[in-house]
Amino acid sequence: xxxxxxxxxxxxxxxxxxxxxxxxxxxxxxxxxxxxxxxxxxxxxxxxxxxxxxxxxxxxxxxxxxxxxxxxxxxxxxxxxxxxxxxxxxxxxxxxxxxxxxxxxxxxxxxxxxxxxxxxxxxxxxxxxxxxxxxxxxxxxxxxxxxxxxxxxxxxxxxxxxxxxxxxxxxxxxxxxxxxxxxxxxxxxxxxxxxxxxxxxxxxxxxxxxxxxxxxxxxxxxxxxxxxxxxxxxxxxxxxxxxxxxxxxxxxxxxxxxxxxxxx
Numbered sequence: 199x200x201x202x203x204x205x206x207x208x209x210x211x212x213x214x215x216x217x218x219x220x221x222x223x224x225x226x227x228x229x230x231x232x233x234x235x236x237x238x239x240x241x242x243x244x245x246x247x248x249x250x251x252x253x254x255x256x257x258x259x260x261x262x263x264x265x266x267x268x269x270x271x272x273x274x275x276x277x278x279x280x281x282x283x284x285x286x287x288x289x290x291x292x293x294x295x296x297x298x299x300x301x302x303x304x305x306x307x308x309x310x311x312x313x314x315x316x317x318x319x320x321x322x323x324x325x326x327x328x329x330x331x332x333x334x335x336x337x338x339x340x341x342x343x344x345x346x347x348x349x350x351x352x353x354x355x356x357x358x359x360x361x362x363x364x365x366x367x368x369x370x371x372x373x374x375x376x377x378x379x380x381x382x383x384x385x386x387x388x389x390x391x392x393x394x395x396x397x398x399x400x401x402x403x404x405x406x407x408x409x410x411x412x413x414x415x416x417x418x419x420x421x422x423x424x425x426x427x428x429x430x431x432x433x434x435x436x437x438x439x440x441x442x443x444x445x446x447x448x449x450x451x452x453x454x455x456x457x458x459x460x461x462x
Contacts, residue, residue, distance in 0.1 A: 260401035348421035355416025364393025
């Protein structure tokens with residue numbers, strides 16, 4: 199859908215500060231209401247803007263976090279498999295997830311997304327210009343400039359690990375999240391990855407471990423080892439099903455570049 203400048207100005211009350219809900223890498227984001235009453239998010243592009251973060255709402259319960267993870271998976275499945283045009287987002291990250299009043303997640307910010315007329319049109323594509331957010335980038339994109347569906351899957355795996363741990367990937371004052379998650383998986387101390395505030399409430403140990411496992415299966419170094427989108431949605435809706443064990447993920451160590459986890 200395309201909108202005129204006048205239509206977006208009317209929806210956002212000319213980008214009034216009262217409607218501002220966040221800031222991204224290419225500009226500020228405003229809440230808008232279309233003439234039919236539908237709520238939308240509108241990004242106003244700015245040449246001088248820096249990468250920012252949207253207002254975040256603390257997710258306290260395990261139930262809420264599972265609901266959000268499943269909702270993001272369903273949204274990504276729509277983009278990859280059910281939309282009229284196949285869409286590879288290329289910048290999927292937690293700050294690009296918006297929430298409605300019921301905490302239902304909405305994938306936003308399609309500034310660098312790629313669209314294809316048919317699902318079969320896109321298997322792999324390359325670019326010499328690497329754009330996006332480093333801590334969510336798949337290794338094939340960072341190293342070779344190649345992006346595909348499984349690159350979005352990698353980014354979603356990082357999001358899963360962030361949601362269950364309550365911390366951001368690449369935090370300067372903590373161990374790298376992907377390496378930390380892998381260490382806990384190897385040591386059999388999977389619950390150590392959980393956000394401490396979850397331990398004070400009601401949560402499922404089995405579901406927590408399965409979400410960690412699914413997250414690790416999404417961030418495998420080889421795209422062929424990552425879960426498919428259809429399997430991802432199915433497994434998140436059926437957390438009791440047995441899954442294959444993940445291999446060591448691809449991850450990045452702050453200050454030292456890309457860790458040497460490659461594939462043939």
